[in-house]
Amino acid sequence: MKASLLLALVCTAVLAAGARADTPDEPEALVRKVQELAQKATAMAKSAFSAVHESEAAQQARRWLEDNADAAKQRLAWLKEQLAQVWKRAPAA
Structure with a gap:
Protein backbone atom coordinates (compact mmCIF):
# COMPACT_ATOMS: atom_id res chain seq x y z
CA MET A 1 0.00 0.00 0.00
CA LYS A 2 1.47 3.34 -0.95
CA ALA A 3 2.17 5.87 1.78
CA SER A 4 -0.01 8.50 0.08
CA LEU A 5 -2.94 6.10 0.02
CA LEU A 6 -2.42 5.28 3.70
CA LEU A 7 -2.27 8.98 4.53
CA ALA A 8 -5.48 9.60 2.60
CA LEU A 9 -7.18 6.78 4.50
CA VAL A 10 -6.05 8.16 7.85
CA CYS A 11 -7.25 11.67 6.94
CA THR A 12 -10.59 10.27 5.82
CA ALA A 13 -10.85 8.32 9.06
CA VAL A 14 -10.17 11.45 11.11
CA LEU A 15 -12.82 13.39 9.20
CA ALA A 16 -15.31 10.55 9.53
CA ALA A 17 -14.64 10.25 13.24
CA GLY A 18 -15.18 13.98 13.64
CA ALA A 19 -18.45 13.80 11.75
CA ARG A 20 -19.63 10.86 13.86
CA ALA A 21 -18.82 12.53 17.18
CA ASP A 22 -22.01 13.22 19.09
CA THR A 23 -21.08 16.69 20.26
CA PRO A 24 -18.02 18.87 19.85
CA ASP A 25 -17.65 18.81 23.65
CA GLU A 26 -16.47 15.20 23.59
CA PRO A 27 -12.83 15.33 22.45
CA GLU A 28 -12.01 12.12 24.33
CA ALA A 29 -14.48 10.16 22.21
CA LEU A 30 -13.04 11.65 19.04
CA VAL A 31 -9.48 10.84 20.13
CA ARG A 32 -10.52 7.29 21.00
CA LYS A 33 -12.18 6.80 17.60
CA VAL A 34 -9.16 8.19 15.78
CA GLN A 35 -6.87 5.89 17.74
CA GLU A 36 -9.03 2.88 16.90
CA LEU A 37 -9.05 3.81 13.22
CA ALA A 38 -5.29 4.37 13.25
CA GLN A 39 -4.79 0.94 14.82
CA LYS A 40 -6.98 -0.65 12.15
CA ALA A 41 -5.06 1.16 9.40
CA THR A 42 -1.76 0.03 10.93
CA ALA A 43 -2.95 -3.57 11.08
CA MET A 44 -4.06 -3.38 7.44
CA ALA A 45 -0.71 -1.92 6.37
CA LYS A 46 1.23 -4.60 8.28
CA SER A 47 -0.91 -7.26 6.69
CA ALA A 48 -0.31 -5.84 3.22
CA PHE A 49 3.45 -5.58 3.79
CA SER A 50 3.54 -9.16 5.11
CA ALA A 51 1.68 -10.40 2.04
CA VAL A 52 4.13 -8.59 -0.25
CA HIS A 53 7.12 -9.81 1.77
CA GLU A 54 5.95 -13.43 1.56
CA SER A 55 4.96 -13.26 -2.11
Missing part, protein backbone atom coordinates in the same frame (compact mmCIF):
# COMPACT_ATOMS: atom_id res chain seq x y z
CA GLU A 56 6.66 -15.47 -4.68
CA ALA A 57 8.06 -12.44 -6.54
CA ALA A 58 9.70 -11.10 -3.37
CA GLN A 59 11.19 -14.51 -2.60
CA GLN A 60 12.58 -14.77 -6.14
CA ALA A 61 14.04 -11.26 -5.87
CA ARG A 62 15.75 -12.13 -2.58
CA ARG A 63 17.19 -15.35 -4.08
CA TRP A 64 18.44 -13.43 -7.12
CA LEU A 65 20.09 -10.81 -4.91
CA GLU A 66 21.73 -13.48 -2.76
CA ASP A 67 23.00 -15.29 -5.85
CA ASN A 68 24.35 -12.14 -7.50
CA ALA A 69 25.72 -10.32 -4.46
CA ASP A 70 29.16 -11.91 -4.81
CA ALA A 71 29.37 -11.01 -8.49
CA ALA A 72 28.41 -7.42 -7.68
CA LYS A 73 31.08 -7.24 -4.97
CA GLN A 74 33.70 -8.56 -7.39
CA ARG A 75 32.72 -6.02 -10.04
CA LEU A 76 32.86 -3.23 -7.47
CA ALA A 77 36.33 -4.32 -6.33
CA TRP A 78 37.49 -4.40 -9.97
CA LEU A 79 36.08 -0.92 -10.56
CA LYS A 80 37.87 0.40 -7.45
CA GLU A 81 41.15 -1.05 -8.72
CA GLN A 82 40.65 0.55 -12.13
CA LEU A 83 39.85 3.92 -10.59
CA ALA A 84 42.89 3.68 -8.30
CA GLN A 85 45.11 3.02 -11.32
CA VAL A 86 43.63 5.95 -13.22
CA TRP A 87 44.08 8.16 -10.17
CA LYS A 88 47.77 7.16 -9.89
CA ARG A 89 48.36 7.92 -13.57
CA ALA A 90 46.71 11.34 -13.47
CA PRO A 91 49.28 14.15 -13.57
CA ALA A 92 49.52 16.29 -10.47
CA ALA A 93 48.19 19.79 -11.11
